[in-house]
Amino acid sequence: MSTLVVQDEASEERHRFIEKLTPYLFISPWILGFLFFTLGPLIFSFIMSFYDWPVVGERTFVGLQNYEVMLTEDPLFWDSLWITVKFGLFFVPFNVILGLLLAVLLNQKVFGTGVFRTIFYLPSVISGVALVTIWAWIYSHEYGILNFLLGLAGIEGPNWLGDPNWSLLAIVIASLWGLGGTMLILLTGLQSIPKELYEAAKMSGVPAWARLIYITIPMLSPMLLFTVITSIISAFQQLTIALLLTGGGPLESTYFFAMYIYDNAFKYFEMGFAAANSWVMFLIILVLSMLVLKSSSAWVYYEGEMKNSEAADD
Amino acid sequence: MAGVDIKQLYKSFGKTEVLTGIDLSIRDGEFVSFLGPSGCGKTTLLRSIAGLEEVSGGSVRLGERNITQLPPAKRDIAMVFQNYALYPHMNVYKNLSFGLSLNGVPKVEIEERVQTAARILQISDLLKRRPRQLSGGQRQRVAIGRAIVRDPKLFLLDEPLSNLDAGLRVSMRVELASLHRRLGVTMIYVTHDQVEAMTLSSRVVVLNKGVVAQFGTPLELFYAPQNLFVAGFIGSPKMNMMKVNANAINEMSIALTSESISGSISFQLSAPVQQVPEQPHTFGIRPENVGLVEEAESHMSGNVELVERLGTESQVHVRLDSGQGLTAVTRGTHPVNMGDRVHLNFPAEHCHLFSPEGEAYPRKLDGETRSLIERQETAALCIA
Numbered sequence: 001m002s003t004l005v006v007q008d009e010a011s012e013e014r015h016r017f018i019e020k021l022t023p024y025l026f027i028s029p030w031i032l033g034f035l036f037f038t039l040g041p042l043i044f045s046f047i048m049s050f051y052d053w054p055v056v057g058e059r060t061f062v063g064l065q066n067y068e069v070m071l072t073e074d075p076l077f078w079d080s081l082w083i084t085v086k087f088g089l090f091f092v093p094f095n096v097i098l099g100l101l102l103a104v105l106l107n108q109k110v111f112g113t114g115v116f117r118t119i120f121y122l123p124s125v126i127s128g129v130a131l132v133t134i135w136a137w138i139y140s141h142e143y144g145i146l147n148f149l150l151g152l153a154g155i156e157g158p159n160w161l162g163d164p165n166w167s168l169l170a171i172v173i174a175s176l177w178g179l180g181g182t183m184l185i186l187l188t189g190l191q192s193i194p195k196e197l198y199e200a201a202k203m204s205g206v207p208a209w210a211r212l213i214y215i216t217i218p219m220l221s222p223m224l225l226f227t228v229i230t231s232i233i234s235a236f237q238q239l240t241i242a243l244l245l246t247g248g249g250p251l252e253s254t255y256f257f258a259m260y261i262y263d264n265a266f267k268y269f270e271m272g273f274a275a276a277n278s279w280v281m282f283l284i285i286l287v288l289s290m291l292v293l294k295s296s297s298a299w300v301y302y303e304g305e306m307k308n309s310e311a312a313d314d
Numbered sequence: 315m316a317g318v319d320i321k322q323l324y325k326s327f328g329k330t331e332v333l334t335g336i337d338l339s340i341r342d343g344e345f346v347s348f349l350g351p352s353g354c355g356k357t358t359l360l361r362s363i364a365g366l367e368e369v370s371g372g373s374v375r376l377g378e379r380n381i382t383q384l385p386p387a388k389r390d391i392a393m394v395f396q397n398y399a400l401y402p403h404m405n406v407y408k409n410l411s412f413g414l415s416l417n418g419v420p421k422v423e424i425e426e427r428v429q430t431a432a433r434i435l436q437i438s439d440l441l442k443r444r445p446r447q448l449s450g451g452q453r454q455r456v457a458i459g460r461a462i463v464r465d466p467k468l469f470l471l472d473e474p475l476s477n478l479d480a481g482l483r484v485s486m487r488v489e490l491a492s493l494h495r496r497l498g499v500t501m502i503y504v505t506h507d508q509v510e511a512m513t514l515s516s517r518v519v520v521l522n523k524g525v526v527a528q529f530g531t532p533l534e535l536f537y538a539p540q541n542l543f544v545a546g547f548i549g550s551p552k553m554n555m556m557k558v559n560a561n562a563i564n565e566m567s568i569a570l571t572s573e574s575i576s577g578s579i580s581f582q583l584s585a586p587v588q589q590v591p592e593q594p595h596t597f598g599i600r601p602e603n604v605g606l607v608e609e610a611e612s613h614m615s616g617n618v619e620l621v622e623r624l625g626t627e628s629q630v631h632v633r634l635d636s637g638q639g640l641t642a643v644t645r646g647t648h649p650v651n652m653g654d655r656v657h658l659n660f661p662a663e664h665c666h667l668f669s670p671e672g673e674a675y676p677r678k679l680d681g682e683t684r685s686l687i688e689r690q691e692t693a694a695l696c697i698a
Binding site: 196197200201202203204205207210215218219301 | 365366385386387388391392397399401403412413414416417460
């Protein structure tokens with residue numbers, strides 16, 4: 001009798017344990033992926049950044065030396081950072097503003113809107129390498145379609161990828177190819193704005209440009225904030241297009257920060273140094289994002305949000 | 315200020331015809347309601363007047379001007395939307411002044427207009443708030459204020475009270491009426507609530523399936539509905555209706571008979587009718603006009619299925635011997651009970667008769683009712 005009870009208790013306990021475990025089993029693929037492929041490498045790279053860590057050979061702890069060398073002795077760090085910032089200064093506003101204009105256009109009730117939406121989003125699903133191949137062909141100095149078209153208009157096109165004055169712009173244009181994603185987010189935002197707001201504005205004689213500036217943009221500001229931040233992040237992570245299109249040249253005019261990290265890691269096999277580079281990039285993105293977020297209280301309007309100062313006079 | 319003249323207005327969305335030949339003439343300074351069930355076209359008609367819908371045919375005139383092809387802003391019309399349509403990111407002052415400042419109205423004048431409107435609507439202390447921080451009634455005031463500051467020739471209101479709770483709706487109704495008196499401007503009001511339409515309007519347009527079923531004063535609609543639709547739509551509980559045979563006795567009266575009517579009902583006409591068709595007619599009587607009487611005086615009999623006691627009145631649901639249901643309204647203290655056998659009488663002056671096509675015969679109203687309707691009509695005319 002007593003053994004039976006003990007057995008029952010044991011099996012019940014086992015049962016309860018399995019019951020508790022079940023949900024974790026279901027989410028385990030994600031948890032494991034996160035631990036091994038995101039959090040793990042993250043922590044690992046932080047540790048690496050304090051080491052002289054060649055791919056083959058002795059690893060030695062060097063403290064903050066990697067950071068020190070990067071900031072004080074390596075001019076390429078500052079050069080590549082400046083190129084990335086220049087790129088971002090073009091890319092972020094163009095990406096957001098053009099994305100917004102496209103979204104506004106595609107939000108009009110005209111024939112074939114669905115087709116246009118698909119066409120504009122299509123580049124965003126093309127793989128980076130294929131995209132770069134297309135652009136290499138477009139930009140080709142002598143045989144490229146872009147210079148051919150410019151030639152038809154009587155303009156002698158520059159050597160887009162070979163001239164340091166034009167190469168960065170060429171990369172900005174090529175990376176804007178993918179603004180379909182931005183457009184899609186803003187288009188969704190546009191469609192959630194009640195149409196009565198526009199009707200009320202129309203009734204009181206508010207012209208179309210003023211409706212865009214005073215109604216659409218404020219109502220869209222949370223989405224705009226999101227696209228500004230993601231654009232900044234993707235500007236700093238710009239690698240594929242430059243790597244494949246120009247390889248950082250000519251005269252290192254398109255030598256992006258991400259490429260600098262890439263070279264340190266996989267060309268010079270300085271893993272510790274590259275890890276330190278990455279952490280600096282992470283900090284820069286973090287600070288920039290926080291600055292944008294901080295500024296957002298002045299220009300982003302959330303439905304349902306009530307600022308403390310406003311609530312106070314209730 | 316100006317009246318509105320609508321001629322042969324058509325509007326279709328693709329193949330669906332929503333408005334089919336609307337003719338209306340609204341007088342300067344009038345308060346007119348568009349009343350009808352969902353999908354009758356009342357909101358579309360309002361939006362067509364506003365210029366928010368492009369009409370498929372016909373014309374709209376405001377005062378002396380043909381505004382059919384003008385953009386909304388050029389029409390001198392202000393509209394209050396059902397969900398208020400306040401700009402959520404602007405404070406009340408900005409909401410009121412936004413349109414004005416973009417149309418080059420001087421700052422001093424904007425300030426003056428906003429303050430005046432705010433005073434009229436008692437929202438002066440709310441000008442710094444965002445719509446989010448306002449109650450439903452306050453938002454409604456701001457929406458009306460946005461119309462007032464524009465000083466338009468015509469106000470359009472699209473179910474403006476439907477988002478408010480019952481108590482607030484009644485008090486806002488009273489305020490709207492006094493606002494109309496104060497401003498003296500023509501107002502068109504869309505609603506599906508007949509109480510709102512009846513209490514606010516000098517005249518009501520009843521719409522059904524894109525056509526005007528009747529356009530008249532509230533009492534006219536109630537006591538002299540021109541067709542079956544209006545008869546069934548106006549009044550609560552609904553008018554009782556049943557099929558009858560009609561035979562002309564002479565030029566001014568018709569005898570109504572059916573299996574369930576004992577004897578006949580004599581319907582008195584107010585104008586001579588040449589011919590009465592043979593097909594079955596529809597007889598109508600409002601529940602409050604049905605009398606509970608002794609068997610000898612009755613037209614019909616039946617059993618009481620349910621008594622709903624509302625205090626001031628009781629609604630008695632009767633199953634007639636013919637199997638049809640009928641509702642009678644009695645005084646609240648009437649002792650009638652469920653299961654009772656009752657005998658019903660239909661006073662001649664309260665009977666309605668509709669032709670097989672659903673058109674009303676001209677009925678003879680008692681003197682009191684007639685003078686009431688006439689008084690309302692004169693009042694409506696006086697506004698102009």
